[in-house]
Amino acid sequence: MALEPSQERVLQELLKPNSQMSRFSRKLDYFIIAIVMFAVMGAFHIHFMLTGGDWDFWVDWKDRQFWVTVTPIVLMIVIAAFQAIFYQHFRLPIGATLCGILLILGEWLNRYFGFYLWSHFPMSLVWPALVIPMCLWLDLVLHLSRSFILTAIIGALGFALMFPASNWAILAAFRVPIEVQGTLLSMADYIGFTFSRTATPEYLRIIERGTLRTFGGESTIIAAFFSGFVCMIMYAIWWNIGNYIAQLGWTNNRLKSFMGFKKDDNVTVAEGLGGKL
């Protein structure tokens, strides 16, 4: 796409070191980065804690079935939308990684100040799962392929498959089988029983008795592949939703006469309409 002459002049001025425009632009960058960081952190964290949070809060919920299946799927919702906004409009292939880092930051802040310092759960029970490696993978595929279709197929599948793999090093120690009062448990289950969560009695009824399948095995991989399949679909849907949101335009403001405008004054393309042109 060719640049307008005025746009070229702006770019040339921006490239001049210490020009008024370049200094203004740099300052603007810092503010925009702050807005993006705070908004993504708040939006992504509230989304994740209320759609997949329970599996992430507790080590004994990090099972081979639902944790592995649900977490990548619900992560993909916001990540795909933000990746579309970042890549389509600003050509920044960092949307997923930024989401992952900020989610982890928000989670660690709360696991320490909330779960550990306020409610006195041990950190070994409430550590958040790692999501950054999967996010890096998703951004990498988008960056190299420049295609949202390929990212949906290859990136989203890898995103889900990498989730249990990247967390295994942390989780393995909690999957060690132990025998407690004649019952076979995982270490994670034992920690969960010890630090009782009085408001989740339901959990006590659905916990599995020890079988060999409890400790991982091929069922984790099966769950990850199923999650990858759903992630592909979710990626395609939410990429388009994110893209659509970023292009939303304007409607008429009935109060504009109070600010000196006439009834027929509307936002025009020449003024920098933004959104859908």
Next chain:
Amino acid sequence: MTTTAQALGDTSTYAKSENQKGDEVSSFFSARGAVIGVASVLALAVLARWYQGWASWDYGTESTSPEFSFYWMNLFYAQLILAATAFVAGIAYMWFTRDKDLTKITSKVELRRYSTFISMLVVYAFAFVFAGSFFAEQDAAWHQVVMRDTSFTPSHIVLFYGFFPLFIILGFTTYTYAMTRLPLYAKGVSIPLVLGTLGPMMVLPNVGYNEWGHAFWFMEEYFTAPLHWGFVVFGWSIMGLGGILVQLMSRISILMSDVFLPSPEPKTTAYTS
């Protein structure tokens, strides 16, 4: 060159003083407002978290006790009064000091106002971190161990009636600022701006549904329960900030070229179409 102050005649003293500022970049884009705003929100959050740590276990586990009424319900009532006052005051201030003729505004003044608008968005987004992230997840930590015997628990009083109203007030004030000072946002209603600053407001009414469900369905504390998904949907609306950034970049790049590129002709931006 006609200044805004000369052109507007009956406009607010706010706009007049705005045009008298210098041409240095620092006068266009001061970090002071954003830093003060962010520091204030952070101070409130630290204070609230300290109070929760101090008063929750000793006075916050039994809602029928006199101590609970003193330490927690009084805080709740005080927050309601403060929030309602600040909400009305913020919007009223922005409306009554509005620029009454935005048609003749100069690019320089407009660019300066965009800087203020962006600073307000920084503070708004920072407040949303505490409402959507920090105090929200902390709610899970508290209610996993303390059975709720009231809707107004030490966690809810700070989250739902403290930090939810705070970011809503900041969102509405920021929206009103844009509508009353920035020509584009006065002429049209930006859907991303509505989504990004007013949309998350709906999480507060959703508290009613949340408490209704907890009260009558005797919910166990699954955070992922469908009862909570209203918060998720309204939280998504802050993605509208992505659309606002696209609009901001489009407009600011034009204003930057007007203000900073050397030009033989003095520039004003025509807004009437």
